[in-house]
Amino acid sequence: MTRLIVVSNRVSAPRDPAAGSTGGLAMALSAALRKYEGLWFGWSGETVERFTGELNIEDRAGVTVATVDLEPQDVDEYYNGYANKTLWPLFHHRVDLTAYERSYGEGYERTNRRFAEVLQPLLRPDDVIWIHDYHMIPMARDLRRLGVRNRIGFFLHIPWPARQLLVTLPHHRRLVESMFDFDLLGFQTREWLGLFERYVEVEARGRILGGGRVEAFGRSVRAGVFPIGIDVEGFLAARNSVLGRRTYDRMAASAAFRSMIVGVDRLDYSKGLEQRLLGYEQFLEDNPDLRGEVFLLQVTPISRDEVDTYQDMRVRLEALAGRINGAYADMDWQPIRYLNRTFRRDQLAGIYRAAKVGLVTPLRDGMNLVAKEYVAAQNPEDPGVLILSRFAGAAEQMGEALLVNPFSREELSEAIKKALTMPREERIRKWKALMQVVRDTDVAHWRDDYVRALMAAAASGDA
Ligand code: GDG
Secondary structure (H helix, E strand, O other): OEEEEEEEEEEEOOOOOHHOOOOHHHHHHHHHHHHEEEEEEEEEEOOOOOOOOOEEEEEEEEEEEEEEEEEEHHHHHHHHHHHHHHHHHHOOOOOHHHOHHHHHHHHHHHHHHHHHHHHHHHOOOOOEEEOOHHOOHHHHHHHHOOOOOOEEEEEOOOOOHHHHHHHOOOHHHHHHHHHHHHHEEEEOOOHHHHHHHHHHHOOOOOEEEOOOOOEEEEEEEEEOOOOOOHHHHHHHHHHOHHHHHHEEEEEHHHHHOOOOEEEEEOOOOOOOHHHHHHHHHHHHHHHHHHOEEEEEEOOOOOOOOHEEEEEHHHHHHHHHHHHOOOOOOOEEOOOOEEEOOOOOHHHHHHHHOOEEEEOOOOOOEEOHHHHHHHHOOOOOOOOEEEEEEEEEEEHOOOOEEEEEEEOOOOHHHHHHHHHHOOOOOHHHHHHHHHHHHHHHHOHHHHHHHHHHHHHHOOOOOOO
């Protein structure tokens, strides 16, 4: 029996799947594990003084979860350091925010090695291993060094950066070379795959072979595009649940005679929140007659608060939202409702449905699932309009949205006006096309497509 071994930095299998408060990805991966059997391995989120490699194994709603505690130094250097202060900003085109610290790189390599050493004894010869995201790029190399011959796949949830930026990273070749120890590399979009191929051609003098293979460093690897999606049925059930409906009613009442615009994003500089607020301010400035007729509900849970950049940004956003409200609000109207909190999934679904406009304007984003959730939550008879950044991976699939350049306040202002005044037939036509894409490429499709390709990928070896 082939087992699927899922590896990710955080293991987020829900203890109670019915609670539905965890993200779509966690639900999909747990469903995958129930389908194929296997286990989910990663960091427990806890620290211990000295790394022991001791595993905590538990059953979470039919999914076996194996986690390991890390040392505080690993968390500082590998997680907060290399993952969140080096690779995340660099891969989101923020060289200005990228930390080039030798200790971070060393901590990253050490921690990946530790993960590999703990996982290796758990593996059986038929297991297929699926490693997720930028935290764990070198892990296949470390597993191979320990003699692991199994199929190993990698999926990158975030963008692949332009070559000119990636080369600012010391040891960038070493990082990319380690990717050739996988059997399959998965990217969210053709654009990210194209940038990876370009790097390989120019920096590693590699070649793009037929059949989705890339050759360099004397080896070859399969590389393909697997756009991630949402659990559409699960999301529709959340929307139709008691709480989903109740939230919709509450928001619809709160928005009576006004149009709600919604944004939902982790507090992260990649999401373009400051530019979004400035674009919305421009819209208020350009359309005095529409002030009082709209409001923006911006749901922004705090994230990565240990990192200075995120704390600074939090302060700037608070000031910006406060300034815009101060300048434009009236005694019975406030232009922005800015919330640093989370909601349950069913509540979010109700909120999306009550919003006439979904504002999804990241400066760079691997895919962006909020765009898909917003579409899935709409009323087919009277759907809202999605405004989507052309720099989100989702834009490659969702061309029927109003695509914008999120750096331009004028474009944002015009798109908001256009969305608010779009005739119903046009909204329905666009929504149908978008909903088709959301359904056709849902999360089960992503998972099955990837796992099938990984099972079929020839074991890596010399090119
Ligand atoms: C990474 C990549 C890629 C947000 N606030 C609440 C809440 N959320 C949920 C959303 C959505 C998820 O979090 C965010 O997903 P995104 O895709 O928008 O963004 P990242 O977190 O940056 O995810 C991204 C993704 O991985 C998957 O590959 O698309 O490009 O950056 O599901 O709904 N959920 C709840 N309450 C909230 O307040 N329950």
